[in-house]
Amino acid sequence: MITLRQLAHWKATGQKFAVLTAYDYTFAKLVAAAGVPVILVGDSLGQVMLGYPSTQPVTLEEMIHHTRAVMRGAGTTLVVADMPFMSYQVSVEDALRNAGRLVKEGGAQAVKLEGGADFAEVIRAIVRAGIPVMAHIGLRPQSVHQHGYRTQATDAAGRRQLLLDAKAVEKAGAFAVVVEKAEASATGAVTRALHIPVIGCGSGPDCDAQVLVTYDVLGLFPDFTPSFVKQYARLGDAARIALSAFDADVRTGKFPAKTPAPAVSTKDSRGNGKRKKGRLS
Numbered sequence: 277m278i279t280l281r282q283l284a285h286w287k288a289t290g291q292k293f294a295v296l297t298a299y300d301y302t303f304a305k306l307v308a309a310a311g312v313p314v315i316l317v318g319d320s321l322g323q324v325m326l327g328y329p330s331t332q333p334v335t336l337e338e339m340i341h342h343t344r345a346v347m348r349g350a351g352t353t354l355v356v357a358d359m360p361f362m363s364y365q366v367s368v369e370d371a372l373r374n375a376g377r378l379v380k381e382g383g384a385q386a387v388k389l390e391g392g393a394d395f396a397e398v399i400r401a402i403v404r405a406g407i408p409v410m411a412h413i414g415l416r417p418q419s420v421h422q423h424g425y426r427t428q429a430t431d432a433a434g435r436r437q438l439l440l441d442a443k444a445v446e447k448a449g450a451f452a453v454v455v456e457k458a459e460a461s462a463t464g465a466v467t468r469a470l471h472i473p474v475i476g477c478g479s480g481p482d483c484d485a486q487v488l489v490t491y492d493v494l495g496l497f498p499d500f501t502p503s504f505v506k507q508y509a510r511l512g513d514a515a516r517i518a519l520s521a522f523d524a525d526v527r528t529g530k531f532p533a534k535t536p537a538p539a540v541s542t543k544d545s546r547g548n549g550k551r552k553k554g555r556l557s
């Protein structure tokens with residue numbers, strides 16, 4: 277089981293680690309099988325899974341639903357669930373109640389929220405309740421209408437604010453902090469100043485860990501890919517080719533084959549039941 281102690285140990289020993297998003301059972305299994313130690317059920321599921329224009333419409337119910345699915349496939353990875361927009365901004369009581377729901381109903385082991393010094397009180401209260409908190413500073417997509425999507429900490433005041441936010445969330449008890457789309461040297465300074473792991477997302481190489489959206493890494497999300505993402509595969513293209521081959525086969529009568537393949541599976545179409553050795557029909 278990946279624990280907070282393990283992450284703290286990696287920070288102390290300079291061992292970098294990866295974090296990837298997952299929003300469902302199958303992808304949680306894939307990420308876990310790849311050996312990635314931390315899964316983030318990000319509210320980016322709003323765009324990637326649900327087709328919303330931003331993360332703002334995502335509800336707590338949606339986060340709980342997807343977190344439950346991820347938990348069934350996550351194995352020994354540490355699962356962190358995002359607190360969606362307006363689930364922690366109204367009051368500390370509200371934040372506590374909603375963080376509690378992500379843990380009790382979703383099964384998450386920790387929660388993430390977007391906020392620095394301005395949310396220290398909320399972080400402190402959730403941590404006091406026994407729920408580990410990952411903070412998220414720099415670019416905060418939930419506040420897009422206030423700050424936009426521009427790179428953060430590009431001037432002296434911005435660098436000061438980033439460091440102040442980072443130190444405030446550490447002091448409030450956060451076990452790690454995501455720094456999204458902040459200037460690389462400013463993020464490096466934060467990484468050196470903190471004792472908790474700093475997880476970069478488009479904030480340069482000088483971080484303790486890196487997080488990306490799995491659909492971006494695999495080339496699966498069709499709408500846009502942030503400039504800082506490295507695509508390790510083009511599964512979207514591969515899927516389109518496979519699906520149109522199926523479509524063509526059905527239209528031309530090539531699928532299903534006239535002579536059925538020998539029955540080798542006792543599983544139903546969902547994979548229930550026993551599977552015998554051999555090719556599936």
Ligand code: KIV
Nearest residue numbers: 297318319320477487
């Ligand atoms: O929602 C998300 O996926 C995130 C990461 C990109 C950091 O917050």
